Amino acid sequence: MQLTTEKVALLSKPAPRRRSKLGRLERREERMFYLFILPWLIGFIFFGGGPIIASAVMSFTNWQLLAGPKWTGLGNYVQLFQDPLFYLTLKNTLYYGGGTVVIGVMTSFLQALLLNQRVHGQAFFRTVFYLPSVIAGIATAFLWLNIFHPDFGLINTVLGVFGIQGPGWVTSEYWVIPSLIIMSTWSGGSTMIIYLAGLQNIPAHLYEAASIDGAGWWSKFWNVTVPMMSPVIFFNVVTGFIGSLQAFTLILIMTNGAPANASLVYGLYIYRQAFQYFNIGYASALAWVLFVIIMVITLVQLYLAKHWVYYEGEIQRREIRYEA
Amino acid sequence: MRLSIEQPRIEVGPHPGQNARMAYVLHKIMVYALLILGSVLFILPFMWMLTTALKPSNEVFAFPPQFFPTTFLWQNFVLGWTVLPFTQYLINTLIITTAAVIGNMISCALPAYAFARLRARGRGIFLILMLATMMIPSEITLVPTFVLFSKAGLVNTFWPLILPAWFGYPFFIFMLRQFFMTIPKELDDAARIEGASHLRVLWSIILPLSRPALAALAIFSFVGNRNNLLAPLIYLRSSDKFTIVLGLNLFHGQYVTYYNQLMAVSILTLLPIIIIFFIAQKYFIRGVTLTGMNG
Amino acid sequence: MEYQYEDDAIRGLERELMRQGYSRRDVIKLAGALGLTGLLSACGLSTGQNTATKSPYSISDGSSLQWPRTIVAEPTSPIQLSVAHSWDAIFWTRQVQFDTLFMKRHPNIIIKAENTPFSNYIQKYIAQAAGGTLPDIIYCQYAWAQQLIQPEVIEPLDDYISRQPDFNLGDFTKPSLDFYRRDGKLYGIVYDCGPRMLFYNKQLFDQAGVKYPTNDWTLEDLKQAATKLASGKGRTKIFGLLSLPTSGDASMAPGYLFPFGARYVNEPQETKSYIDQPEAVSAMEWWWELMFKYNAVPTPAEQLTLLQDAFTSGRSAMMMAGSWSTPGLTQNAHFKWDMALWPQGPKGRIIDTAGSAYMIPKSTENKNVAWIYLNEYLSPAGQSFMWGMTGRGSPARKSAWPSYFASKFAPRGARLVYEALNNYATNQIMYQPRVTDTAGPVWDRVVAGDITIADGLHQITQQIDPILALNAS
Numbered sequence A: 001m002q003l004t005t006e007k008v009a010l011l012s013k014p015a016p017r018r019r020s021k022l023g024r025l026e027r028r029e030e031r032m033f034y035l036f037i038l039p040w041l042i043g044f045i046f047f048g049g050g051p052i053i054a055s056a057v058m059s060f061t062n063w064q065l066l067a068g069p070k071w072t073g074l075g076n077y078v079q080l081f082q083d084p085l086f087y088l089t090l091k092n093t094l095y096y097g098g099g100t101v102v103i104g105v106m107t108s109f110l111q112a113l114l115l116n117q118r119v120h121g122q123a124f125f126r127t128v129f130y131l132p133s134v135i136a137g138i139a140t141a142f143l144w145l146n147i148f149h150p151d152f153g154l155i156n157t158v159l160g161v162f163g164i165q166g167p168g169w170v171t172s173e174y175w176v177i178p179s180l181i182i183m184s185t186w187s188g189g190s191t192m193i194i195y196l197a198g199l200q201n202i203p204a205h206l207y208e209a210a211s212i213d214g215a216g217w218w219s220k221f222w223n224v225t226v227p228m229m230s231p232v233i234f235f236n237v238v239t240g241f242i243g244s245l246q247a248f249t250l251i252l253i254m255t256n257g258a259p260a261n262a263s264l265v266y267g268l269y270i271y272r273q274a275f276q277y278f279n280i281g282y283a284s285a286l287a288w289v290l291f292v293i294i295m296v297i298t299l300v301q302l303y304l305a306k307h308w309v310y311y312e313g314e315i316q317r318r319e320i321r322y323e324a
Numbered sequence B: 001m002r003l004s005i006e007q008p009r010i011e012v013g014p015h016p017g018q019n020a021r022m023a024y025v026l027h028k029i030m031v032y033a034l035l036i037l038g039s040v041l042f043i044l045p046f047m048w049m050l051t052t053a054l055k056p057s058n059e060v061f062a063f064p065p066q067f068f069p070t071t072f073l074w075q076n077f078v079l080g081w082t083v084l085p086f087t088q089y090l091i092n093t094l095i096i097t098t099a100a101v102i103g104n105m106i107s108c109a110l111p112a113y114a115f116a117r118l119r120a121r122g123r124g125i126f127l128i129l130m131l132a133t134m135m136i137p138s139e140i141t142l143v144p145t146f147v148l149f150s151k152a153g154l155v156n157t158f159w160p161l162i163l164p165a166w167f168g169y170p171f172f173i174f175m176l177r178q179f180f181m182t183i184p185k186e187l188d189d190a191a192r193i194e195g196a197s198h199l200r201v202l203w204s205i206i207l208p209l210s211r212p213a214l215a216a217l218a219i220f221s222f223v224g225n226r227n228n229l230l231a232p233l234i235y236l237r238s239s240d241k242f243t244i245v246l247g248l249n250l251f252h253g254q255y256v257t258y259y260n261q262l263m264a265v266s267i268l269t270l271l272p273i274i275i276i277f278f279i280a281q282k283y284f285i286r287g288v289t290l291t292g293m294n295g
Numbered sequence C: 001m002e003y004q005y006e007d008d009a010i011r012g013l014e015r016e017l018m019r020q021g022y023s024r025r026d027v028i029k030l031a032g033a034l035g036l037t038g039l040l041s042a043c044g045l046s047t048g049q050n051t052a053t054k055s056p057y058s059i060s061d062g063s064s065l066q067w068p069r070t071i072v073a074e075p076t077s078p079i080q081l082s083v084a085h086s087w088d089a090i091f092w093t094r095q096v097q098f099d100t101l102f103m104k105r106h107p108n109i110i111i112k113a114e115n116t117p118f119s120n121y122i123q124k125y126i127a128q129a130a131g132g133t134l135p136d137i138i139y140c141q142y143a144w145a146q147q148l149i150q151p152e153v154i155e156p157l158d159d160y161i162s163r164q165p166d167f168n169l170g171d172f173t174k175p176s177l178d179f180y181r182r183d184g185k186l187y188g189i190v191y192d193c194g195p196r197m198l199f200y201n202k203q204l205f206d207q208a209g210v211k212y213p214t215n216d217w218t219l220e221d222l223k224q225a226a227t228k229l230a231s232g233k234g235r236t237k238i239f240g241l242l243s244l245p246t247s248g249d250a251s252m253a254p255g256y257l258f259p260f261g262a263r264y265v266n267e268p269q270e271t272k273s274y275i276d277q278p279e280a281v282s283a284m285e286w287w288w289e290l291m292f293k294y295n296a297v298p299t300p301a302e303q304l305t306l307l308q309d310a311f312t313s314g315r316s317a318m319m320m321a322g323s324w325s326t327p328g329l330t331q332n333a334h335f336k337w338d339m340a341l342w343p344q345g346p347k348g349r350i351i352d353t354a355g356s357a358y359m360i361p362k363s364t365e366n367k368n369v370a371w372i373y374l375n376e377y378l379s380p381a382g383q384s385f386m387w388g389m390t391g392r393g394s395p396a397r398k399s400a401w402p403s404y405f406a407s408k409f410a411p412r413g414a415r416l417v418y419e420a421l422n423n424y425a426t427n428q429i430m431y432q433p434r435v436t437d438t439a440g441p442v443w444d445r446v447v448a449g450d451i452t453i454a455d456g457l458h459q460i461t462q463q464i465d466p467i468l469a470l471n472a473s
Helices: A005-012 A024-036 A038-058 A075-081 A084-115 A122-133 A137-147 A154-161 A176-186 A189-200 A204-212 A217-244 A249-254 A266-275 A280-305 B018-054 B075-083 B086-117 B123-135 B138-151 B159-167 B170-180 B185-193 B198-209 B211-227 B230-235 B244-249 B259-285 C002-019 C024-046 C059-064 C089-105 C118-131 C142-149 C158-163 C202-208 C219-229 C250-260 C278-292 C300-304 C323-332 C367-377 C380-388 C398-406 C414-423 C433-448 C453-472
Strands: C079-085 C109-115 C137-140 C188-190 C194-201 C239-241 C316-322 C337-340 C351-354 C357-359
Touching: A024 A038, A024 B086, A038 A280, A038 B086, A038 B123, A038 B138, A038 B159, A075 A280, A084 A122, A084 A176, A084 A189, A084 A217, A084 A266, A084 A280, A084 B018, A122 A189, A122 B018, A122 B259, A137 A154, A137 A176, A137 A249, A137 B018, A137 B259, A176 A249, A189 A217, A189 B170, A189 B211, A204 A217, A217 A280, A217 B123, A217 B170, A249 A266, A266 A280, A266 B138, A266 C118, A280 B123, A280 B138, B018 B075, B018 B259, B075 B086, B075 B259, B075 C089, B086 B123, B086 B159, B086 B170, B086 B198, B086 B211, B086 B244, B086 B259, B123 B170, B138 B159, B138 B230, B138 C118, B159 B211, B159 B230, B170 B211, B185 B198, B198 B211, B211 B244, B211 B259, B230 B244, B230 C118, B244 B259, C059 C089, C079 C367, C089 C109, C089 C367, C089 C380, C109 C367, C137 C142, C137 C367, C142 C357, C194 C202, C194 C323, C194 C351, C194 C414, C202 C219, C202 C316, C219 C239, C219 C278, C219 C316, C250 C278, C250 C351, C278 C453, C316 C323, C316 C351, C323 C337, C337 C414, C367 C380, C380 C398, C398 C414, C433 C453
Parallel strands: C079 C109, C079 C137, C239 C316
Antiparallel strands: C137 C357, C188 C357, C194 C316, C194 C337
16 A cells, blocks of 8 residues: 555654544544444443442432332431441551552562573463462461461461561451451462563563663663563552452451451441441442542552653653543 | 564573672572472462362361371262262353453453554543443442343343453453553554554554463453352352352352362362463463564 | 375464464363363263262152142143252252152142352342342241341232141241241241250360260359360360350350340340340350450450361360251261250250241242242151251251151250250340441450450440431331
8 A cells, every 4th residue: 555645644743632623534543443442332331331320329329129229319428428437447448458559569570570580390380379369268268367377377486486476467456457468469469460471571672782781680670670561560550459449358258357347348348238238328329439539549540650651652642631 | 464573581691700600590599499489388278278178078177287188088079079060060161251251352452452552532531431440349230230131131141241251341451451552653653554454453463462461361361250259149040050169159058068079179170270371371481572673 | 185185284273373383282281171171071971960969868768758738729831930049069969859859749840949159148139139030939047037028028928828727837846937927927937947055075075074064054064164174275275165255146145145134135126235234244254254264265366267166176175056057067077076955044044046948029920839839848748858857957847856856867966956946945136237247346355355344345335226226216
């Protein structure tokens, strides 16, 4: 095909400003965009948007699921802001979510680096490192209950060798959330896989060039690996927050909110309200408040990302508000 | 149009000089030590599962705890597998999972390409919307979604478990978007100048360069669908349609739990995952790397 | 010629795969995975599908039983009936046997039995209710009963019962039916109702040189024995009693508090907390000396490590548990154990009892046919078949107990269970998760030693009174 002037123009000129008149090619690209996201869009309307709007409506009722729903307007939200458990679970959840993401990002990244080294049996090691995130929750729970046992668990025994009196871990109000954080980072095999995949895509010539410039291993890590991995790190941070702020099933198995509600996380509270007290109206209201909080956190992250995430293949675009 | 130029991975190699050689050896030792330490820690629960599977019921939680069973009850594997029709469950799970994985790959690659490469006025908003759908806990949307499917008469079929996978999962779309955006746009441009359509660019350039990401997606999708409890629980009513995970949970009774058979069948059903993961390692090693546009 | 074609085709495929980056080893690995899957499939297929083959129970148990004739017209054309259960995998085989025999007797009724894990049961069927796809008959545990009955989604069964001359409501043990009554109507037919008993580990008693519990024991005897039986430290520690009353579990009140004249809440209205009354406070303090003073009961930390309670694992000499725990013990305990009546307190001998039932939702289309199934399933013959002969225990009908006594699966103390059920059991258990979820965390602080028992109970009363008061409306 011929190299038309239009095509050359498209490739070289900056992106059009919003609301200006779009040329034919821009409109064509826009149409392609909508065509490509069509599968997701249809799914969003039916499986995503519909139920989400329904849950918003539910939050304005006190539906008990068996009887008919009754409209209560903002009643659930008023109740919510007066509910001491709302504040408690929110605090627990932010503590747990923040800790999990921060520590998890680092440990998974280090694990991926470790598993990327050229060693014998690399495939075996990778499989073993990934194994925990696949196996049954019971086995995980059992293992960690044993490791965390205050009297004769692994950690406290080792600490005892150094003469340190270990804490109560999951039986202590202050240590239960750190224990859960440690537990969830250990089974972070899936984030490790994503990092591993990302590491594969770093071009070797960058390391070559760094070597030639006399860079040591730390410099290579900080100036080549981390920036090239920043899109992946960003992904894991964003999805990590979204996930850990809602997580509850493993906590349900391990502690069920004990002791003294110190490990009662928001997701667990929603679950209780919906399926033990049958208060799905109130549970929906709780979910929507959480949604707003997560959305704010994510938007902040998207905004900050401009300053530290580097995309090799970024399209030049004037609109900077939502772009990462 | 294949642009796969492979390069051997550069790692710290031995330089002339004894200090450098020592550093290299030390580095290797440290790496192996960490790997072995980590492996021991990570393989412990699996070992617990294995020894539990082989024990008679009254030894599983015996006290003082014994690691090894006194008698090796290999028949627990057969017993557990046959007391419920796990073969049927395995077939069901494979059908659902395969359909879901294929659906995910197709329906997530297209929007990811759009978000990564195509310009449109509403793009940012749709990105936010997509992320937003991940922010509502699924327990809450469970009931409305269920009502939707039941009005469509799809309860007790596999469709509620397979259909959503063909319409994109935000997590995967976002993930692929990030990966696609690390691929230099010049490659696209070169192809587009030659007249390739967007679909062709996606198929011939972006996807082959994203093999590790696609492999990761396949693994996650496979494992996630196989381990999904909530959806099969709510939608599947007749026992012959159950999936593996539902069958495993039936070893937990109200009055008694059969841990040894539960662990035995769990191990059997983990094997396909482990094998597939092992095979997929290929894509994590032979990553396609670029030398840059020097010709 | 043909061979060459095939050869080329295979080589062509191989070349193509090689080009795409596959190697022979990968193909072998993939084939191995598929082969393993196929092997597993073949293993199962050869033993037959969908019908459980290995059951510890014999289907011929049914041949000696007399099945009732239901005074309802038999369907003239085939009708499907869906029944929701919650059985573990092994007991499910018995259910299949029952349904097979039932369908032989009623060729026009096709039973579609559904099984759901217990911990997810209510979640699943609440969703079904919301979507309008409830099955024709559902299982219901006592704790959910009033919540299902109140919104009027369950069909009252009094009409059917009155029309069935041989139904014999009096055949049901005293405490069993009340859970399923509301406003004078009966909404579910109970299949079991069992009391709590004192279980003890004979081996540990022998080792400590303590005499076994008798039916003349008082709670003071129990406490003293518990202190004598506790021994050791750390990994080898043995406990005297498994658990103590906490406010996070309302079913403990009858056994631990009522014998002292104390109460958790005012029964049956359940509108006011009584747990800070002097009798309750002194009873709780009396019990908790076993942990704070004598270290005879596991602390929360010590209860943690096992997914199975310390008694079944052989670490606790005694426990108070329901008669429904006997199948689990028979399966999982590796020591000799037995049951005794729960000892008496100053104000008498009382324990709690609970049972589960089956109900017919109002949305069922073929209610008459559902009643045929329900009547037979929960008849004396049905209860004998399902819960008597299998040794599962405590059938709700008195006439099914002889088969329980005679079963080879039954525990030794089966007759004691019957005595407890008829004479000492009460069904006044409060089930309100919001109350116990509020009270539990406060009690955690008491156990941790942060606040005294009296303070803790006072705080609990302050926090749960508002919630309880909502019941008055």
